[in-house]
Amino acid sequence: MTEAAIDIRGLSKTYQGGKRALDDVSFDVPRGQIFGLLGPNGAGKSTLINILAGLVNKTAGRAAIWGFDIDAHPRNAKASIGIVNQEITFDPFFTPIETLEIQAGLYGVRKADRRSMELLVAMGLGDKANAYSRTLSGGMKRRLMVAKAMVHAPPVLVLDEPTAGVDIELRQQLWAYVRGLNAEGVTVVLTTHYLEEAEQLCDRIAIINQGRLIANEPTRTLVGMAQEKLVAVTVDRDIAAVPENVCFQKIERTDPRTLAITYRKDEVNAGEVLAAIGREGYGIVDVSTREADLEDVFLNLTRAAR
């Protein structure tokens, strides 16, 4: 079996003062994937990433990056991971190319092995190599952060909330670059609050809530776990009384001629739901359905875990 890109076993962290930020968390990030780490505010995501980065000491458990245990082989572990933090951190007076060269120096990358320009080009910053970093747009700064995390060519790239506060267009742009890195073989781990983003990008998603792992599934499986489906039915005349039927989990009148019906797709199908409305003597004028999405799963799981 191929070793995992990241292997986390029984990881716990209790901060001074008693806050238990991680509670016996175990999971693998498979190599070559884009892996999403989701969780509400304060769930413990940054704590986990900071442990991998060597910035926070764990209380118990173990973690390995690209097969290197972070305690037994800290240097190799560190060399195997690039981390893009939430905050933008670089000296605004250096140019992008200088920023990358300095970072490469910090990581002990030999001059002959450096690929600063190549990275800038890959991130769409080739023509900005000699501009002051402070003159870059927000999106360019984010991309420079990604390039900076990649100077030592780590096989694993971690992005901690990289798109918080970034507008949709820049977000799409950044993801295009990240997908490009992934296509070249880089394993990507990202934390995000944007469920839709995770759903679009990630092969697999783990959810942390209050320090505990509550899900770890291929994205498609996770989305498939949402069994509730919503259908809005508009009928040909005003609805006098809201119909009742066992196949409706919930039904309400949202305007005089529209019913919003929730049903469980593992128990009934849309045809049965519509037939039940028809039997009440209404003609159906319009129907719209909403697929369950990751947000539904997320809410169900975090609610259940409370």
Ligand SMILES: Nc1ncnc2c1ncn2[C@@H]1O[C@H](COP(=O)(O)OP(=O)(O)OP(=O)(O)O)[C@@H](O)[C@H]1O
């Ligand atoms: N240095 C610290 N000392 C004490 N408690 C801390 C410290 N850092 C984090 N915590 C607490 O640990 C818990 C987990 O925090 P963490 O930052 O890991 O969550 P998160 O999932 O990254 O949240 P966010 O999405 O808001 O960044 C929170 O309750 C937080 O207040």
